[in-house]
């Protein structure tokens with residue numbers, strides 16, 4: 001086993017060591033911060049585990065703790081920013097821990113060596129709890145490894161869009177179709193590192209086995225998606241983003257659904273096709289990419305000929321998207337916001353804008369707009385943006401970005417149907433609690449004109465929530481919108 005001093009010397013120069021010293025204070029400050037902000041007992045159930053890309057990652061042993069911390073997220077961020085101004089912290093992110101917290105681990109301030117070569121064992125006599133120190137060093141090591149992985153991924157992002165090749169042994173995991181079969185799931189930007197094959201669950205809440213909630217012929221999508229036959233929507237259980245106001249929260253947050261074998265997935269695809277679906281529309285499958293890729297390949301071999309659509313939040317890594325190159329024809333990514341604070345607050349993902357814009361640009365580079373004789377898309381990208389009442393400025397920025405980067409290469413779909421699903425209103429404070437107003441609507445339409453955006457769609461204003469799905473029903477949507485084909489409670 002490496003001595004801590006050797007480990008540090010191996011990884012860092014003196015300048016970096018100084019910054020690590022600040023980081024160690026960052027880790028150990030957590031108990032006093034939660035105590036100051038009166039989050040009772042949080043120090044025993046939550047902890048700082050990583051600081052990456054100027055975002056602090058806090059681990060909690062139960063989803064309830066994440067909700068409590070989210071309520072105080074702004075205060076906690078301000079506290080960290082005022083205590084550690086040199087670190088330029090921009091956000092706080094949360095995730096579930098894969099190991100229980102008992103006994104509670106308090107982070108002592110690690111005693112770092114004066115020079116990289118000084119063995120830490122010499123200092124351990126001064127430590128009150130050697131075991132605790134070893135644990136903190138282990139955590140530091142994991143943080144370093146995580147940063148190195150992020151750096152490697154960053155290098156890959158500069159590679160050409162197709163045919164990305166791994167550059168190091170460590171990177172092989174990112175490019176293997178067995179990502180989630182390895183011990184550390186790094187499939188999406190959350191990079192939880194859990195062993196899903198062994199049944200562990202990360203932020204998405206899913207093990208390695210594909211689970212589905214429902215499948216239906218859907219007529220409520222954009223015209224080039226629904227066409228005349230309707231879109232063959234397949235709803236995947238779980239989600240790696242978990243928006244605070246998700247209309248599908250029963251499956252994305254609560255995990256409704258059941259495991260399906262690849263043969264059942266193929267059968268669902270072929271049944272949708274047989275019933276006249278214009279396409280296969282995979283809804284929120286980012287965390288299940290390897291299984292879905294395998295399923296779609298087998299469906300193609302079994303006679304699936306209609307186009308395939310990838311309907312996602314766009315919180316996806318370029319490496320994961322590359323796995324879809326051979327099986328997906330049309331992309332329907334969301335572009336929820338370009339504001340990191342809003343993304344941190346509502347999605348617990350301050351890096352959402354960075355990942356989503358890169359993902360969308362990659363989609364644009366790989367799929368030109370093409371339509372069939374019946375005007376349904378056979379290739380291309382439709383970018384969806386849901387307007388949040390009360391946060392119109394975020395919509396303006398998003399539309400401007402679309403105009404500057406996507407105009408002429410993709411279609412936009414402006415969604416005005418925001419409503420807060422029942423049961424979700426206590427999740428995050430400041431979530432809009434009203435429909436979009438007519439005044440807001442006119443403002444947004446004015447921006448489309450201002451930015452010269454002509455290619456796309458916008459919804460009529462719908463000031464009701466009757467359309468909200470209920471996945472406990474065999475047909476979660478209204479019968480005018482959809483025809484049920486498969487449900488997780490079906491025999």
Ligand code: SF4
Pocket residue numbers: 185186187188189190191192193194196201202203204205206239240286287288
């Ligand atoms: S796919 Fe799930 S477990 Fe894997 S990194 Fe993303 S959220 Fe974590």
